[in-house]
Amino acid sequence: MCADTVTPEQRSKIMALVKSKNTKPEMVVRSLCHAMGLRFRLHRRDLPGTPDLVFPKHRLCLFVHGCFWHRHGCKYSSMPKSRADYWATKFDTNASRDERCINRLKLMDWRVDVIWECELKDLDRVKERVQTLTTLLD
Numbered sequence: 001m002c003a004d005t006v007t008p009e010q011r012s013k014i015m016a017l018v019k020s021k022n023t024k025p026e027m028v029v030r031s032l033c034h035a036m037g038l039r040f041r042l043h044r045r046d047l048p049g050t051p052d053l054v055f056p057k058h059r060l061c062l063f064v065h066g067c068f069w070h071r072h073g074c075k076y077s078s079m080p081k082s083r084a085d086y087w088a089t090k091f092d093t094n095a096s097r098d099e100r101c102i103n104r105l106k107l108m109d110w111r112v113d114v115i116w117e118c119e120l121k122d123l124d125r126v127k128e129r130v131q132t133l134t135t136l137l138d
Helices: 008-016 024-035 084-107 117-121 123-135
Strands: 053-055 060-065 111-116
Touching: 024 053, 024 060, 024 117, 024 123, 060 084, 060 123, 084 111, 111 117, 111 123, 117 123
Parallel strands: 060 111
Antiparallel strands: 053 060
């Protein structure tokens, strides 16, 4: 096992800076949707999982997930070498919560999609997907 290169206090400060709202990937998706003329609500706390973008007119919830935190499985979802047991539990909990919230939203007749951070490397593809999702009910 590899030792952490910073003290526990420093690591705690670093982790406290990790944002859950208004992240760079989320801001990219918001900007893209706004430029497409779509209107949405942000972080609706009355919905399970507090979706990042909610399109009430289309009954659509979008989550913008970081590959590392939500375990996408791509090259960006690596496992930390130190405290592997802690991280495995943390990631399993995140994934279970994500699945539970998505299922609850679907039971409430919302359509749900996840845009992964790594997918933002091809904005045209993301734009096409959002366009398809928002025109399904029109």
